[in-house]
Amino acid sequence: MKKTLLLPIDSQRPEMEKILVAAGFIKRGGLVAFPTETVYGLGVDALNPRAVRSVFEAKKRPFDNPPIVHVGQVKDVFALVRRVPSQAEVLMKSFWPGPLTLIFERSKIVPDVTVAGLNTVAIRMPRHNVALALIRESGCCIAAPSANLAGRPSPTSARHVLDDLYGRIDAVLDAGSTSIGVESTVLDMTVDPPQVLRPGGTPYEALKKLLGAVELHPVAVAEKELAVNEVRSPGMKHRHYAPDCDLIVVEGETSDVIGKVKQLTELYMKKGSKVGVLVTDETMGYYRADVVKSLGSRRDLAVIAKNLFRLLREFDLEEVDIVIAEGVPAEGLGLAVMNRLRKASEYKIVKTIRS
Ligand code: AMP
Ligand code: MG
DSSP, X not given: OOOOEEEEOOSSSOOHHHHXXXXXXXXXTOOEXXXXXXXXXXXXXXXXXXXXXXXXXXXXXXXXXOOEEEOSSGGGHHHHBSOOOHHHXXXXXXXXXXXXXXXXXXXXXXXXXXXXTOSEEEEEOOOOHHHHHHHHHHTSOEEXXXXXXXXXXXXXXXXXXXXXXXXXXXXXEEOOSOSSOSOOEEEEOSSSSOEEEEOOSSOXXXXXXXXXXXXXXXXXXXXXXOOGXXXXXXXXXXXXXXXXXXXXEEESSHHHHHHHHHHHHHHHHHTTOOEEXXXXXXXXGGOXXXXXXXXXXXXXXXXXXXXXXXXXXXXXXXXOXXXXXXXXXXXXXXXXXXXXXXXXXXXXXXEOOOO
16 A cells, blocks of 8 residues: 655645645656546556556556546647647637547557547646646646546545545645536547537537537436447446445426425335435425435536535445435536436436426
8 A cells, every 4th residue: 555645735826845746756657636627636647658557546447448638738739639620729729728628539649548549539728726737847748537436426625535545546736625526528529510428517508609519429418328339438338426325316397306305205214224315405495314415506506516526425424325316407517417416326317297
C-alpha cells in the first residue's frame, strides 16, 4: 500500500509549492487526484503507457474504458489528433475551458492503452485553476478518469477520493467541493451530425444552439439498457455512478411521483428494509422514511446536479438497503442527473401514468 499525500490547496490561487509536489509525481509516472469543475479526476501522464495502465489498476477500471485526456490549452489538441473538424474549433472557442469533452480521430503519438485500443481519443480543457496549473507544471497532457473506484458515484470532494482510493494513489490536491458535480458532456465529433454520448456539465440545449444539428445517442437518455451492438462509447456498457444499495427511480408528474414514492417506501419498510428517499425541497415534507435527503429545489437543476453524487454516497454511509429517488425534468443539467440516476438504478425505473 502507498502512503497517499493529502495536499490542501487554494482553488483560485493554487500555491505553487503544492502544485510542484503533485507535478513531480506525474512526471515520475505517479497518480495524482485533482479537482476540476466537474468532479475530481485521477491524473497520469497521458503519453506514458505504464502510468496509464496503473490508473486503470488503481480504480479497478476495465481496460476497455478509456479516460479523458486533459489539455492546458487548445493548441495542445493538434498533436493528439489526426484532424480538427471546423465545428470542433468553434466548440473549443465557445466552451473551453469547460465541461465539454470532444471525441477526435487520434494521432499515432497517443498510446494504445490511453484510448483502450480505439482509433479515437477523448479530450477536454478543464475550467479549474488547480487542474490547469497541474497540467502546465507537469509539462504533459494528463489522462484522467474520475477519481473513484470503478462503478461508484464520482467524487465531488477529496474526502470521497480518499474513501475510495487511499493507499492506492500518490497524492490528492484538495480544493474543496467541485462546482458542477456531474462529469463533462461527451460529444463525438467523428460523426455527422455530432452526437452526445454522455450528457454532462454542458447542456445539450447549449450545443444545439451553437451547432444547429446535434444528436443525442439513446444511451445519453438512458431510459433502458442498450443492446451491445448499440454501444458507441465504452463507458456505456458498464454499471456506473451507483451506491452499494439498490435504487429505484420514479418518474412522472410531480404529484403522481409523490404518491408512488410514498407507496414504494411503505412497501419496503413493511418488508423490514431500511429505506432512503432522495427527493427535492418542494416535496420533502410529504415523506416518512428511515432517511430523507433533498437534492435541492426543483427550480434549480444545477444545484441538484451538484448534490447528486454526495448524497448517493451518504446513503451508503447510513447503510440503507434501498433508495427511492424522484426523477427531475430531463432538461439543462437535469438530463445529466437523469442519465446518472437511471444508470445507477440499473434501469429500475417506475413511470407513473395518468389515468
Ligand atoms: P470518466 O473518465 O470516468 O469521466 O469517463 C470518461 C468517459 O469518456 C467514459 O464514459 C468513456 O467511455 C468515454 N470515452 C473516453 N474515450 C472515448 C472515446 N475515444 N470514444 C468514446 N467515448 C470515450
Ligand atoms: Mg467515471
